[in-house]
Amino acid sequence: MTDPKRVLVTGGAGFVGATLVRQLADRGHSVRVLDNYTTGDPAHLAGVDAELVEGDIRDGAALGDALDGMQAVIHLAAAGSVIKSIEDPATNFDVNVLGTFRVLDAARRAGVERIVQASTGGALIGDATPPVDEGSLPKPISPYGASKLAGEGYAYAFSQCYGLRTVALRFGNVYGPWSARKQGAMNMFFQAIHRGEPMVIYGDGTSSRDYTHVDDIAAGLRLALERDVPGGTVLHIASGVETTVAELADLCRAAAGAPDHPVEYRPGRTGEVDRNFASYDLARELLGYAPTIKREDGIRSTWQWYTESVFSADPVSAR
Ligand SMILES: NC(=O)c1ccc[n+]([C@@H]2O[C@H](COP(=O)([O-])OP(=O)(O)OC[C@H]3O[C@@H](n4cnc5c(N)ncnc54)[C@H](O)[C@@H]3O)[C@@H](O)[C@H]2O)c1
Structure with a gap:
């Protein structure tokens, strides 16, 4: 230390x-x-x-x-x-x-x-x-x-x-606990599942991010x-892992135990990059940084956090 x-x-x-x-x-x-x-x-x-x-x-x-x-x-x-x-x-x-x-x-x-x-x-x-x-x-x-x-x-x-x-x-x-005020895709997907509304994907679902x-x-x-x-x-x-929006929707549905939850596609939005993921080799070399949380585990525990800390206090629940 x-x-x-x-x-x-x-x-x-x-x-x-x-x-x-x-x-x-x-x-x-x-x-x-x-x-x-x-x-x-x-x-x-x-x-x-x-x-x-x-x-x-x-x-x-x-x-x-x-x-x-x-x-x-x-x-x-x-x-x-x-x-x-x-x-x-x-x-x-x-x-x-x-x-x-x-x-x-x-x-x-x-x-x-x-x-x-x-x-x-x-x-x-x-x-x-x-x-x-x-x-x-x-x-x-x-x-x-x-x-x-x-x-x-x-x-x-x-x-x-x-x-x-x-x-x-x-x-x-970035994803994980305390993200309820963010407008990111994972938060939006979890909110949609919780409310019983379709999960909205902007674009054709092939655009990607490094979660x-x-x-x-x-x-x-x-x-x-x-x-x-x-x-x-x-x-x-970064995580170094590329995840498309369509894959993320599937991972969120799986984490929530709702594999058939409906998805709605809308036109893509200006200013959003198409594909992205990053190499963290230099951070590993200079800082000893390496991601420790596997995507599936992290998404599952984040859903659990939303369930316990956000949705339990939200009377809108339709599930
Ligand atoms: N969340 C992501 O996916 C992500 C990705 C890349 C970079 N970042 C960067 O990481 C940082 C933290 O992001 P986050 O996701 O926690 O965002 P956040 O909005 O949750 O946190 C930003 C904090 O800054 C405070 N703040 C905003 N304007 C301020 C001001 N003028 N004076 C004092 N406080 C102010 C807000 O109240 C908030 O607590 C930001 O710089 C963001 O650009 C975030």
């Missing part, structure tokens, strides 16, 4: 944060969370040994206070939806580009040693033949992907100009915090 660190987690009350903050606290790190609760919820961290501060990453005073005494930052706070970034690119720019710049700049001035930031694989690289890796040319096809690329650019520049030890992690599509369990994503973030890697490093944290 490396020395415990005092870590600020921006956006730590969100989906990824809920698992990450638990992992960090369990490893003995001292954690403070800065979150404005737009999509996060302090209840996600109930009973967890972490300090919660309500505030916005674009608010210099709130950020300065939150950084006081911190040695490291894990920057998760973001407007995370591809579809919403197309509807409202200005808000996406404001939170993701300006917000990330503010975090990096305030961290540098506060003397923070290490910054790990959440980036994205599929949306940032765009339509490329998978598996993608760190050598793939980024060509984002949505404002969200562009905003993440801009954030990586600033982090690299800050590592070169100010010696900040930055690491950007490009996640696959990575949140426990593995959180482990990647924690390793990037703890291990010594050069500033400006960019790594894919």
